[in-house]
Amino acid sequence: xxxxxxxxxxxxxxxxxxxxxxxxxxxxxxxxxxxxxxxxxxxxxxxxxxxxxxxxxxxxxxxxxxxxxxxxxxxxxxxxxxxxxxxxxxxxxxxxxxxxxxxxxxxxxxxxxxxxxxxxxxxxxxxxxxxxxxxxxxxxxxxxxxxxxxxxxxxxxxxxxxxxxxx
Numbered sequence: 001x002x003x004x005x006x007x008x009x010x011x012x013x014x015x016x017x018x019x020x021x022x023x024x025x026x027x028x029x030x031x032x033x034x035x036x037x038x039x040x041x042x043x044x045x046x047x048x049x050x051x052x053x054x055x056x057x058x059x060x061x062x063x064x065x066x067x068x069x070x071x072x073x074x075x076x077x078x079x080x081x082x083x084x085x086x087x088x089x090x091x092x093x094x095x096x097x098x099x100x101x102x103x104x105x106x107x108x109x110x111x112x113x114x115x116x117x118x119x120x121x122x123x124x125x126x127x128x129x130x131x132x133x134x135x136x137x138x139x140x141x142x143x144x145x146x147x148x149x150x151x152x153x154x155x156x157x158x159x160x161x162x163x164x165x166x167x
Contacts, residue, residue, distance in 0.1 A: 002107060004163040006072065007123035011120070019097040019110070019126045021045035023086055024118035025123045047143055048082040054147035061085075061140040063093075065121060068167040072096055074156040075104055075127040081145030086119035087129065088139040094167060095120050096129035099152040104155045106163050113167070127155060134167040 009141045026039040033040045052154060075098055087093060095112045098104045104127050114120075121143075122128050131140070140162045145151055157163075 004094065005159075006109055006111040006163050006165045008094065008111050008113045008165075008167065011118055015110075016095075016097075016112060016120070018099065019128075020082070020123045021121040022055070023085075023121055024082060024117060026117070031153075033124050034142040044059045045084055046082065046123070047084065047121070048124050048152050049145035051080040051124075051145075052147060054080055054145040054149070055092055057142075058143055058144045059144070061131070061142055063133045063138050063140065065133045065136055068134055068165065070132070070165045072109065072129060072157065072165055073162055075109075075129050076107040076152055076154045077125055077127045078122070078145065078151045079125055079153065080147070080149060080151040083128075083145075084119060084121035084143040086141040087114070087116070088141065090116045091133070091135055091138050092116045093138060094132035094134060094165065096125035096132065096165065097122070100125040100127070104157075106157060106161050109163060110163060130134040134163070
């Protein structure tokens with residue numbers, strides 16, 4: 001078992017930019033719609049799903065809480081599309097990512113914690129851990145790709161190199 005611990009950093013647009021988009025409205029520009037009764041925070045993430053005849057899907061997820069500390073055993077990537085997770089509960093969740101590439105080095109992993117109101121959109125090919133919900137069950141809207149081509153690769157770390165994630 002690895003003795004490496006992933007440090008949790010606050011999720012910010014700048015720190016996350018090479019992995020994807022932070023989906024949030026705070027500090028973002030908006031315009032009014034619907035007779036000025038609604039503020040529209042427009043174009044918060046680049047949805048990328050059309051490769052190889054894909055189509056955009058919107059799904060609803062219900063995630064159970066994880067137990068921490070937890071080992072990061074594997075990450076996954078989607079070579080044909082982006083993948084967005086938008087929380088419906090005001091509850092922080094953890095995001096673990098690594099840069100695009102054919103393999104993943106443990107030293108390249110980055111761990112972020114949301115403020116409870118932020119979502120993420122992983123860019124095409126970015127390695128990421130599955131949902132990590134630390135406190136209580138959560139619900140998410142997911143925007144990703146459907147289509148005939150396989151669109152999920154996994155990279156498993158050896159047992160001796162799996163880093164620990166503490167929340």
